[in-house]
Amino acid sequence: MTQEPVAAPAPGHRRLSRKVQRVLATSLITALTLLILFFYLVPMIYGMFTAVKTDGQFSKTGAPIWPASEATYNYQGEDYEIYFVPIEGKTKSLALVKKGRDASMFVDPANPSAGLIEWQGSWRSLERSWEFDPQWANFPDAWNTINYPNLLKNTILYAVITTFGSVVSAALVAYGFARFRIPRKNVLFILMMSTVILPGAVTLIPTYFFWLKLDLVGTWWPLIIPAFFSWGTNVFLLRQFFLTIPRELDEAAMMDGANPLRIFVSVILPQSTSALTAVALFHFFYAWNDFFNPMIYLAGHPEKFPITIGLTAFNNLYAASINMIQAASLVSAVIPVLIFFFAQRAFMQGVVITGVEK
Amino acid sequence: MSLTSMVNALRPQKNFKTKISSLQKKEALWGLFFLTPWIIGFIGLYFFPMIASFVFSLLEFNPTVPDQAAYIGFDNWRRALFEDPEVGLSFLRTIRFSAISLPIGLAFALFLAVLLNSKNVLGSQLYRTLFYMPSMIPLVATVLIWNGVLNEQTGWINIIIQKFTGIQAVGSTGLRWLADPQLVYLAYTMFGLWGVGPAMIIFLAGLQGVPTELYEAAEIDGASWFQRLGKITLPMITPVILYQLILNVIGSLQYFLAPFVLNRGTGFPEGMTRFYMVYFFKQSFTFQNMGYGATLAWLMFIVGIILTVILFGTAKYWVFYAAEDK
Numbered sequence: 001m002t003q004e005p006v007a008a009p010a011p012g013h014r015r016l017s018r019k020v021q022r023v024l025a026t027s028l029i030t031a032l033t034l035l036i037l038f039f040y041l042v043p044m045i046y047g048m049f050t051a052v053k054t055d056g057q058f059s060k061t062g063a064p065i066w067p068a069s070e071a072t073y074n075y076q077g078e079d080y081e082i083y084f085v086p087i088e089g090k091t092k093s094l095a096l097v098k099k100g101r102d103a104s105m106f107v108d109p110a111n112p113s114a115g116l117i118e119w120q121g122s123w124r125s126l127e128r129s130w131e132f133d134p135q136w137a138n139f140p141d142a143w144n145t146i147n148y149p150n151l152l153k154n155t156i157l158y159a160v161i162t163t164f165g166s167v168v169s170a171a172l173v174a175y176g177f178a179r180f181r182i183p184r185k186n187v188l189f190i191l192m193m194s195t196v197i198l199p200g201a202v203t204l205i206p207t208y209f210f211w212l213k214l215d216l217v218g219t220w221w222p223l224i225i226p227a228f229f230s231w232g233t234n235v236f237l238l239r240q241f242f243l244t245i246p247r248e249l250d251e252a253a254m255m256d257g258a259n260p261l262r263i264f265v266s267v268i269l270p271q272s273t274s275a276l277t278a279v280a281l282f283h284f285f286y287a288w289n290d291f292f293n294p295m296i297y298l299a300g301h302p303e304k305f306p307i308t309i310g311l312t313a314f315n316n317l318y319a320a321s322i323n324m325i326q327a328a329s330l331v332s333a334v335i336p337v338l339i340f341f342f343a344q345r346a347f348m349q350g351v352v353i354t355g356v357e358k
Numbered sequence: 359m360s361l362t363s364m365v366n367a368l369r370p371q372k373n374f375k376t377k378i379s380s381l382q383k384k385e386a387l388w389g390l391f392f393l394t395p396w397i398i399g400f401i402g403l404y405f406f407p408m409i410a411s412f413v414f415s416l417l418e419f420n421p422t423v424p425d426q427a428a429y430i431g432f433d434n435w436r437r438a439l440f441e442d443p444e445v446g447l448s449f450l451r452t453i454r455f456s457a458i459s460l461p462i463g464l465a466f467a468l469f470l471a472v473l474l475n476s477k478n479v480l481g482s483q484l485y486r487t488l489f490y491m492p493s494m495i496p497l498v499a500t501v502l503i504w505n506g507v508l509n510e511q512t513g514w515i516n517i518i519i520q521k522f523t524g525i526q527a528v529g530s531t532g533l534r535w536l537a538d539p540q541l542v543y544l545a546y547t548m549f550g551l552w553g554v555g556p557a558m559i560i561f562l563a564g565l566q567g568v569p570t571e572l573y574e575a576a577e578i579d580g581a582s583w584f585q586r587l588g589k590i591t592l593p594m595i596t597p598v599i600l601y602q603l604i605l606n607v608i609g610s611l612q613y614f615l616a617p618f619v620l621n622r623g624t625g626f627p628e629g630m631t632r633f634y635m636v637y638f639f640k641q642s643f644t645f646q647n648m649g650y651g652a653t654l655a656w657l658m659f660i661v662g663i664i665l666t667v668i669l670f671g672t673a674k675y676w677v678f679y680a681a682e683d684k
Contacts, residue, residue: 022478029478033485036473040489040551043507046514050506058512065514169395176396180389181382192396195404197608199662201638201655203403205648206410212421229399260388289496291615296643308498312619315502326506329499340494344487348559355560355601 051327052134058322068130073109082109083126085119093129094119135323142327145318150303151310158220158294158306159287162227166283167276169230174238175264179250196232200292208296220304222297223290227283234279237354241275242268278350281343288336307332414652422646434653445654448637449661451630456610459547464602467554471561472587486559493555501619504549508535536620539630546616546631557602564595593678600677604669608662614639634658 053067060070071082073095080095085106087094094106097116104123105116142148176182177189211222245268253263269276291308298304302313311332315325340347390397415434419427438445470489474482492500507513515535516527527533535545572590581589617623617631623640625632632640638658642651 026478026480029473029476030480033473033479033482036470037485037488041492042514042518043503043552044492046507047503050512065517169399172392172394173396176389176392180385180392182386182389182393185389188393191400195400197605197662197666198404198408199608199612199655199658201612201635202411202659203407204411205414205642205652205655206407207403209414209421209648210407226399226403228395229403230396235396260392264392285494289498291498291618295618299643308496311496311498311502315505315619316622322506322509322512325502329495329502332499333495336494336496337491340491341487344490348486348490351556351559352563355556355563355598 047326047330050323051330052136052138053323054133054135055321055323064130066132067134069133071129071131073107075107075109075112080107082129083123084129085126087117087119096123096126099123138323138327139331142324143331145324146310146314146328148310148328148331151305151307154304155288155306155308158223158290159284161224162287163280163283165224165228166231166234167280169228170234170238170279171269171272171276172264173230174235174242175268177235178239178242179247179260192232192235196236204296211297217297218299218301218304219297223293227287233354234282237279237282237350238272238275240353241272245271274346274349275353277343277346278353281339281347282350284339285336411652412656414649415656417649419649420646421648427649430649434650437650438653438657444632444637445634445657447629448632448634451632452611452613452634455543455546455613455633456607458543459550460603460606460610462547463550463554464557464599464606466551467557467602468561468599470554470558471565472591474558475562475565486562489558490555492552495552497553497615498619500552501549501616504545504552505536505620508545508548510534510537537627539628542627542630549616557606560598560602561595564598565591568594596677597679600669600673604666607665607669611635611658611662611665 049066054069057063057068071093072079073082074080075095075097080097082093082095083106084091085094092108094108094117096104097107098105101122103118103120106119107116108114173192177185182188207222208217211217216222249267249271250263253267258266288306289308290306291312294306294309295312298306298309302310305313311328314328318324416429416431417427418430418433473479474486474489476482479485495503508515510516510532511529513535516533519525519527519533533541535541568591572594573586576586576590612635613633614635617625617633617636618639620626621631623632623636623644625636634654635658638651638654641647641654
């Protein structure tokens with residue numbers, strides 16, 4: 001990796017060759033990375049291209065991979081199909097005006113005043129000319145078919161409310177773990193961390209039965225309430241961060257007569273905006289992605305579906321509309337991807353803290 | 359120095375003991391006050407449901423006919439372990455799928471991390487963002503996008519393969535990624551590669567934490583790039599790899615989403631995607647056999663603990679803890 005000279009400076013030509021080596025290595029590895037990145041993102045490009053294709057393009061042979069429709073040319077008030085015609089030694093795009101078995105009449109869209117051109121051969125052997133024709137209307141169509149405004153409203157509400165709950169509760173608990181001497185605190189902490197890897201299924205059935213008994217299956221409550229009781233990963237992240245805040249700040253405030261709740265609000269929280277942001281983002285993305293819980297608790301209530309479930313239902317109903325499904329999938333990704341681009345620093349730092357320091 | 363000890367140092371000696379304990383008591387009470395959300399959550403969302411789940415596993419119970427619930431001892435457990443072949447089969451499918459997807463996923467994350475950590479990559483910050491980005495796409499959308507790109511007729515993957523290798527890939531006699539039992543696990547593994555982001559940057563942080571002195575020393579000794587990778591880089595981040603491995607093993611036991619999004623858990627093709635969690639869902643929610651479902655959930659929990667313990671057990675053979683060598 002590094003090519004720092006370790007011995008005495010090398011003679012001029014050796015230093016130069018080292019430089020050449022360095023440039024070569026850099027361009028090779030960068031090119032390799034770009035190549036991998038390209039293949040990694042191919043499905044995304046596919047999704048974008050496919051989302052704006054016409055319904056018919058999938059079933060037509062010879063259709064290009066980019067969004068296109070067969071080119072036509074309007075000649076004297078009528079639309080004629082354009083074909084690639086080998087004529088006079090080169091291939092020209094000509095509009096087929098009069099079809100014939102052995103010879104057909106064409107017109108050159110680039111030079112219509114030249115009149116009809118006769119071409120010998122079967123027009124059926126010719127290839128159609130396609131022109132770039134993105135169907136931007138697919139996005140509003142998908143938007144309306146799937147009732148996006150409602151899905152979006154549900155998802156945002158779910159994500160925002162549970163994010164608020166999880167940040168507040170995780171911050172309170174993390175402060176408790178970070179600052180107070182509590183008997184058996186280590187045991188409690190280990191207990192909390194072990195819930196992180198507990199498979200959700202093992203608590204699911206009694207929990208489901210509980211909500212069923214309260215007649216709350218089919219409402220948002222079973223999805224929202226648990227978020228207010230703090231989750232291990234979030235607490236862990238915030239605790240790690242709170243531990244780095246100098247205790248002198250707490251103590252100064254305590255000398256001024258502030259109680260712990262006040263210290264928490266006016267000393268700890270203002271110092272921790274980046275960690276709080278990370279936790280908020282974690283939970284927001286989690287909620288945006290959540291599939292299992294809404295599927296179980298909202299089954300049969302389409303008006304309450306979040307995007308993930310709405311998208312699945314859409315896919316089940318319109319499996320043949322490949323373009324619509326791609327359009328709808330892309331739209332569901334826009335908000336999380338945008339937020340990620342703007343907040344990636346805080347977010348990635350949070351991921352690293354929860355992943356490395358455990 | 360903490361406040362309590364400072365305050366104690368200022369106090370007259372004779373009341374020392376009682377004062378400490380009352381102060382400590384106050385501190386502990388405040389602490390417990392802040393822990394309240396977690397304590398309630400732990401009891402209400404983990405501890406009690408787990409016990410109840412075990413009790414459910416001893417019952418014949420269907421919530422649509424609650425008055426017919428009956429205590430049947432360990433009948434559900436006997437059924438799951440010895441009489442119901444689908445339990446073992448769905449578990450084996452899960453293991454077979456994980457045996458493909460887990461190593462590929464982790465190796466890809468590690469490979470990207472090593473690549474982006476190289477000083478020879480221009481603009482590694484940008485690549486990091488772009489490799490991470492698909493991890494932000496909702497999983498359902500990821501599955502649907504891949505479902506399109508892997509389509510045997512119109513998907514680009516087959517078109518690309520056919521163009522570059524000449525293999526007949528497109529069409530119903532070509533590579534039917536999601537309909538061919540031989541290929542479907544590979545296809546699902548590819549969906550998983552789009553979630554590589556978190557593991558990648560965790561590995562990357564691990565790589566950046568390797569002390570540079572080690573590399574400098576190795577370089578003086580004339581170690582090649584591959585020697586440095588094998589003898590320094592990888593051993594130094596084995597703790598991170600172990601942690602990711604455990605999380606991923608537990609996660610893959612619960613693998614669930616793609617089969618449900620693509621074929622509503624029917625197991626298509628040929629039952630290959632009826633994984634353990636899918637079977638659990640069928641029993642518990644489709645057939646509403648909640649007693650049996652709770653048994654299956656507890657079995658998964660036990661298997662998860664066993665696998666975690668085994669992984670920790672192997673740690674001493676391959677995980678390197680810097681502290682031990684000092």
